[in-house]
Amino acid sequence: MKLITRNSDYALRALCYISKHKTVVAVDELVKKLGVPRPFMRKILQKLNKRNILESFKGQGGGFKLKVSAEEISIIKIMHIFQGQVELNGCFLKKAVCPNRGKCALRKKLRLIEENVFKQLKDITIASLV
Amino acid sequence: MKLITRNSDYALRALCYISKHKTVVAVDELVKKLGVPRPFMRKILQKLNKRNILESFKGQGGGFKLKVSAEEISIIKIMHIFQGQVELNGCFLKKAVCPNRGKCALRKKLRLIEENVFKQLKDITIASLV
DNA sequence: ATTAATGATACCATATTAGTATCATTTGTC
C-alpha cells in the first residue's frame, strides 16, 4: 500500500531534474537519467504540461522546462494531478448505518492525522528537494 | 487513493462493536449493525481470529470475542494485518539509477512524515475509539 | 440427528495503476 504512486514519484523526480537544468530538457534525457520507460515518461510530462507546471517546445531541440517557479510546486500538488483526491479514509459505511459522520471517533482522529500530512506535503516543494 | 482500505475499516468497526459487548458476538449481528456483506465480514473476522486478535466459538450460540484487551489493538496493527506493509513511498527507481538511497531528499522527507503518521496510528486503539 | 454457528479455500468482479502503440503536429536544419 502506497500513498504516492509511480506517476507522482516519477513526475517529482523529473521536475527536480528539469529544475536543476535551466535549459530545455527533452524526454530522452530524462529517460536516460531516471531509467523510466519512455512512453510512460512522455505521458507524465504531457500531463504536467497540460496542468501548466511545465512548458513544452516542439520540434528539433524541443523539450520541457518549468512554467512556474520550483517553490510553487509542492508534492501535494503533483499528487493531486496524478492521483486525484487524496484521503486517508472516507467513510465506507452507508449513511443509513452510520448517520453521525460528525461524531464518528475513527473519522475524527484520522482527519487530524490527514490534515497534518497534507500540511507537510504542501511544504515540500521541488525547490526544497533540489 | 486511500490509506485505509475497507478491510481494515470494517475490521476496526467490528472490533469496536465487539469490544462494547462483553458477550460473544455472531457474524449476523455485526452484519445487521454495520451493513457489511456477510461473506466479506466473515472473511475479515476469520482473519482476525487467525491473528489472535479475536477468539472464535463454533456451534450454536457461537461467535467472536476479543482475545486481547482493546488497549492492545491499534489501527496500525489492523492495517498491517489487512494491508501488509504500509508505506508512504518506496523508491520506484532502480538501484542503478538511484544508488544513494540514503541521500535521496524526497525519501528522507517522506520518511519523516511517515514515522509521524505511524506513531499516531499506533496510539489510536480500539479502546480509545469506543 | 439437527441446526446454528465458524473454518478453509477457491473463485470472480471491478477499479486502479502502469505501461504500450500509433499517428498527428510542430519546428529547426539542410
Add this chain to the structure above:
DNA sequence: GACAAATGATACTAATATGGTATCATTAAT
C-alpha cells in the same frame, strides 16, 4: 521544401490490488 527531431493526442493492453461470492467442511449446543 524535404526531412528529421521533437511533442500532442488518443486509444489500447497488462498487471495488480481490492472487494467481494460461493461452497463445502467442521464443530458444538439442543
